[in-house]
Amino acid sequence: MSVAVRERFGGLTRAEQGAVGFVVLLAALLFLGLLTGGLAPTYFLYLVGLVGMYVLLSFGLNVQWGYTGLINFSVAAFFGLGAYGTALLTAGNSPLGVEGSRLLGIIPLTIIGLLVAIVLAVVVAVAIGIPTLRLRADYLAIASLGLAEVVRLVFLNQRDWTNGSAGLRGIPGFFDGWPVLETFPEAMPGLRVEALELSIPGVFSTEILGFTLGTPFWQALLNVAFVLVLVGIVFAVLRRAHRSPWGRVMRTIRSDEDLAEALGKDTYAFKMQAFVLGSVIMALAGVFYAHLNLFVSPGDLEPINTFYVWIAVILGGSGSNRGAMFGGFVVIAIREGTRFLGELLPGALPTAGIPFTDLVVSFPTVIETTYTTVVNNFASTRLLAVGLLIVLVMRFRPQGMLPPQRELIWPRSVAESAGPGETNPRETIEEEATATAHAADASAGVGDDGQTAGDATDAEPAGDDSTPDASGPDDGTADGSEDAPDEGGGRNE
Amino acid sequence: MSVLEFLANGLVFSSIIVLSSIGLSLVYSIADFANFAHGDTMTVGAYAALVTFGFVGALGGEVLGLPLGFFVALAVGVGVAAVVAVVTHKLVYEPLDVDSIGLLITSIGVAFVYRAVIQLGFGTGFIEFEITLLRPIEALLPYGIRMTLHDVAIVVSAAVLVAGLHTLLQYTDLGRKMRATADNPSLARVSGIRTGRIELWTWIIGAGLAGAGGVFLGLYNNISPRMGFNILLVVFAAVILGGIGSVYGAMAGGFLIGMINQLTPLLPRLGQELPLIPESFGIPIGIEYANAIAFLIMVAVLLLRPSGIAGEEAT
Numbered sequence: 001m002s003v004a005v006r007e008r009f010g011g012l013t014r015a016e017q018g019a020v021g022f023v024v025l026l027a028a029l030l031f032l033g034l035l036t037g038g039l040a041p042t043y044f045l046y047l048v049g050l051v052g053m054y055v056l057l058s059f060g061l062n063v064q065w066g067y068t069g070l071i072n073f074s075v076a077a078f079f080g081l082g083a084y085g086t087a088l089l090t091a092g093n094s095p096l097g098v099e100g101s102r103l104l105g106i107i108p109l110t111i112i113g114l115l116v117a118i119v120l121a122v123v124v125a126v127a128i129g130i131p132t133l134r135l136r137a138d139y140l141a142i143a144s145l146g147l148a149e150v151v152r153l154v155f156l157n158q159r160d161w162t163n164g165s166a167g168l169r170g171i172p173g174f175f176d177g178w179p180v181l182e183t184f185p186e187a188m189p190g191l192r193v194e195a196l197e198l199s200i201p202g203v204f205s206t207e208i209l210g211f212t213l214g215t216p217f218w219q220a221l222l223n224v225a226f227v228l229v230l231v232g233i234v235f236a237v238l239r240r241a242h243r244s245p246w247g248r249v250m251r252t253i254r255s256d257e258d259l260a261e262a263l264g265k266d267t268y269a270f271k272m273q274a275f276v277l278g279s280v281i282m283a284l285a286g287v288f289y290a291h292l293n294l295f296v297s298p299g300d301l302e303p304i305n306t307f308y309v310w311i312a313v314i315l316g317g318s319g320s321n322r323g324a325m326f327g328g329f330v331v332i333a334i335r336e337g338t339r340f341l342g343e344l345l346p347g348a349l350p351t352a353g354i355p356f357t358d359l360v361v362s363f364p365t366v367i368e369t370t371y372t373t374v375v376n377n378f379a380s381t382r383l384l385a386v387g388l389l390i391v392l393v394m395r396f397r398p399q400g401m402l403p404p405q406r407e408l409i410w411p412r413s414v415a416e417s418a419g420p421g422e423t424n425p426r427e428t429i430e431e432e433a434t435a436t437a438h439a440a441d442a443s444a445g446v447g448d449d450g451q452t453a454g455d456a457t458d459a460e461p462a463g464d465d466s467t468p469d470a471s472g473p474d475d476g477t478a479d480g481s482e483d484a485p486d487e488g489g490g491r492n493e
Numbered sequence: 494m495s496v497l498e499f500l501a502n503g504l505v506f507s508s509i510i511v512l513s514s515i516g517l518s519l520v521y522s523i524a525d526f527a528n529f530a531h532g533d534t535m536t537v538g539a540y541a542a543l544v545t546f547g548f549v550g551a552l553g554g555e556v557l558g559l560p561l562g563f564f565v566a567l568a569v570g571v572g573v574a575a576v577v578a579v580v581t582h583k584l585v586y587e588p589l590d591v592d593s594i595g596l597l598i599t600s601i602g603v604a605f606v607y608r609a610v611i612q613l614g615f616g617t618g619f620i621e622f623e624i625t626l627l628r629p630i631e632a633l634l635p636y637g638i639r640m641t642l643h644d645v646a647i648v649v650s651a652a653v654l655v656a657g658l659h660t661l662l663q664y665t666d667l668g669r670k671m672r673a674t675a676d677n678p679s680l681a682r683v684s685g686i687r688t689g690r691i692e693l694w695t696w697i698i699g700a701g702l703a704g705a706g707g708v709f710l711g712l713y714n715n716i717s718p719r720m721g722f723n724i725l726l727v728v729f730a731a732v733i734l735g736g737i738g739s740v741y742g743a744m745a746g747g748f749l750i751g752m753i754n755q756l757t758p759l760l761p762r763l764g765q766e767l768p769l770i771p772e773s774f775g776i777p778i779g780i781e782y783a784n785a786i787a788f789l790i791m792v793a794v795l796l797l798r799p800s801g802i803a804g805e806e807a808t
Contacts, residue, residue: 071594131796137594138527139795142729146788149726157781303722307601314598370614377613384609390602391585398591 015401019326026333045220047332049292052227053285054331058312058324059234060281065310066319066404067242068274069254071141074128074148075309078121078279080301082286084155084162085117086110087296092170095161110174114287121283124151125276133271145303152301167297173219174226174291223292230288234281238321241277250274251319304383308335311386315393317400326402334385342378495637496766499756505644505713507751508651512706513724514731514747515658515740516699522675522738523695524586526596531703532725533607534574536718538704539711540611542570546622557649558627558642567650567708574704575697577607582696604722612718619715647709654705655744658698662740667694675738727754727784730791736801745802750787757783 030047033039057079064070088096090113098109132143155162162168241247252260253267260267290296308331315330316323393400517531546566554561581603586596629639662668673681674691682688710720727750735746757780759766764774778786794801 071597131792135795135799138597139733139799141594141597142527142726142733143788143792143795146726146730146791150785150788153782153785157779307605310598310601373616374613377616380609380612380617382609383605383612387602387605387607387609391599391606394591394595394599394602395585395589398595 015397019401022333023326023329026329042216042220045217045224046292047336049220049223049227049288050335051328051332052224052231053289053292054309054312054328055231055325056227056234056285056288057282057309058316058327059231059238059321060278060285061309061313062319062321062324063238063274063278063281065313066317066324067247067250067254068271069137069257070133070271070275070278071137071144072275072278073141073145073303073306073310074151075282076301076303076305077148077151078125078282079286079289079305080151080155080296080298081120081124082117082283083290083296083300084168084286085120085283086113086287087168087171087290088162089113089116090172090176091168091296093163093166094168095163108176110172110176110291113290114284117283117287118280121279122276125279126272129272129275133268133275145306148301148303148306152298155301156298162298165298167295167299169295171290171294171296173223173294174288175222223288227288227292230284234284235321242321246270246273254319304386307386307390311389311393314398314400315389317403320400320402320404323400323402323404330389334382334389338378338382338385342375342381345375345378496759497636498638498640499759500752501633501638501640501644503752503755505640505647506755507748508648509706509709509713510724510728510731510751510754511744511747512651512654512702512709513728514735514743514750515655516702516706517728518732518735518738518740518743519671519675519695519699521732523671523678523692524582524596525678526593526600527729529597529600529725530581530604530607531699532721532723532728533604534578534700534703534721535707535710535724536611536716536721537577537607537707538570538574538700539707539716539720540615541573541704542566542708543620543622543711543716545569550623557646559624559646563622563624563712567705570708571701571704574707575701578696578700578703579693582693608718608722615718617718619717621715622712624712643712647713650705651709654702658702658740661698667691671695726791727787730787733791734794734801736803739801739803742801742803750790753790754783754787757786 030039030044034041034044057075060078061072061075064072088094089098090109091097128144128147132140132147135143156165158164242250249260249265249270252263252265253270257267260270289300311334312327312331313324314327316325316327513531513535516534517528520526520528520531543566546562549562549565550560551562556564585599585603589596589599591599624643627641627643629641630645633640660668662672670681670686670691671694673684673686674688674695678688681691707721710724714720728747731746731750732743733746734750735742735744757778760776760778762775764771
């Protein structure tokens with residue numbers, strides 16, 4: 001490990017170290033699986049794609065809950081709208097499908113599908129938002145869960161449009177009908193990675209590697225590239241938006257809506273913007289999912305999927321985008337880890353014989369039968385893990401693992417205000433360039449971020465308005481609001 | 494099916510919804526958060542009763558077509574639901590240092606834990622009480638009502654429980670303290686009421702009623718790990734329609750929502766059933782959207798009259 005890396009790692013908070021350690025460990029495990037052949041490369045890329053999908057969903061929820069404080073329990077509905085939006089147009093057995101892979105022979109159908117999904121998400125988000133966004137926070141939670149259920153019931157029961165519970169099959173890959181990219185997976189040569197035999201003579205020998213990278217592999221690689229592009233674009237947009245005056249108004253609404261009203265903000269309009277933006281991001285994740293999985297069904301709209309995303313966001317740290325990324329990894333770890341464990345456990349408890357005697361130790365029948373039932377229903381441990389994680393996070397770390405700290409501040413402002421003793425200019429991971437210089441003296445005084453944040457944002461350059469609301473009268477909001485939301489990052493101060 | 498039969502079904506279903514919505518409303522007003530684990534508390538009660546019934550099902554005697562063992566199982570289901578809720582309150586909710594939204598999110602985690610544990614033990618399939626199905630009551634058939642003694646048992650039991658709760662709230666010391674705490678916790682504390690203890694009693698009563706609702710739901714349909722979560726939104730609709738924090742509002746809301754839910758099949762042929770409306774009139778909606786109607790009513794109530802039927806004054 002190079003010195004620079006070690007220094008950076010030392011400059012992180014304990015929680016950040018834990019998060020980095022977790023991601024590294026998970027990556028190492030996956031890589032090990034890849035090496036030993038336990039995990040096919042194509043499936044590995046599929047998992048990476050799923051991580052990207054959850055990251056996208058978490059970004060979407062972060063805009064709503066993390067930035068603005070809207071409790072949206074209809075994540076799965078918007079995800080499903082995105083998936084169905086594109087699938088209805090492109091799927092082989094879709095009642096509303098369009099023949100061929102291009103519209104008018106020019107535009108790839110999947111692009112149209114993407115646009116349809118976005119439009120659908122916007123329309124439904126506005127339709128749900130109009131009645132619910134004026135409600136109290138806990139009413140919004142109940143109402144959004146109910147409306148999500150309505151959306152699911154519609155997809156389940158309108159068979160003549162959606163094919164009902166049978167779902168939609170035969171969805172093409174996203175790049176079907178595109179120039180060049182359509183034939184990319186076929187055009188790439190098949191690679192054969194020869195098996196390597198590892199052995200310590202007399203002790204053990206094992207074969208590692210040894211797989212062929214064919215068309216499915218390149219297809220999967222293309223999917224991963226697609227989701228990375230989506231994540232990258234969304235991340236850039238959100239980071240810009242979150243630091244802009246628009247983002248400041250959002251944070252003000254989250255911490256004190258009456259204050260925002262008093263400062264002349266139309267909070268309803270702002271909340272609607274955040275709701276629609278978040279919903280569109282969720283729909284994008286749905287579009288990706290449809291073209292990754294090539295099959296969608298109403299089961300994808302189950303409420304449990306909503307709460308996977310909630311786990312990702314509250315565990316990562318509400319309002320924090322890197323927290324959302326971390327959360328995406330954790331969700332996949334839960335999903336795949338429980339599956340893996342379930343396959344690993346033997347169906348019945350083994351009875352062990354004690355060596356050199358004829359005694360056989362066996363467990364009491366109660367334990368044995370209990371064990372067997374539990375193993376047979378092992379899929380439910382996923383639900384258990386999600387539930388326990390929610391409870392534990394709320395109990396011990398309600399602000400999440402990586403609450404937003406430096407994320408809300410312009411890097412330049414941090415650098416300018418970097419005086420001795422008054423600040424620690426540790427940067428978020430993605431802001432390497434400006435941060436490395438100061439990383440060393442970061443370990444002290446991590447807790448006093450609130451004060452620093454306020455100072456630094458005041459020093460923000462004036463010409464950075466990305467939204468029309470940035471002009472003069474907004475200064476009041478900027479100053480007034482900064483202290484509250486930044487104090488600890490958590491909602492529950 | 495005749496209109497009377499739909500009304501009869503609605504009465505049975507309403508009884509179940511009323512039982513569950515009272516509990517949810519009590520907890521909402523005294524513990525001060527929307528408890529998303531309430532539905533799964535019902536499931537816990539149902540499974541506890543199911544297991545007990547396996548042991549005591551043969552107990553003799555018969556009341557309203559149900560063996561005495563069933564009522565023992567019902568009592569155990571109520572008890573287990575209450576104990577589970579109290580333990581959860583002590584272990585999870587009480588040590589939490591978060592606002593009511595944080596509690597709401599936590600309660601979802603609690604709901605998942607309940608359901609996951611049940612699924613680990615019983616699988617995800619449907620189970621039924623091993624009670625022989627009865628034939629509809631002969632005396633009611635001429636009126637076009639097909640109702641079994643079991644249905645009557647559900648309605649009667651629910652009525653007894655509701656009457657008991659009414660007595661408790663209006664005529665006992667505990668009831669007065671509960672109403673005072675729901676109305677204004679700080680004032681209640683200053684007046685010397687141990688609000689912590691009242692909160693505990695709220696959990697016991699609320700979860701106990703939910704457990705009873707779960708057992709009856711299991712008797713009415715069948716038992717599955719999803720039963721509670723599936724009905725939770727309908728119960729929320731009832732509570733919001735009745736007015737959050739009002740027990741009597743929750744009863745009225747539960748009754749209305751349960752009725753509407755079961756009367757959904759009538760909507761497409763409204764014109765034929767009601768006088769003064771053209772024959773062809775009807776709202777074209779299938780029974781698969783019965784729950785959706787409840788949700789839409791809920792949203793409409795939230796928009797138009799957030800205080801619900803019972804209005805501002807709590808309990």
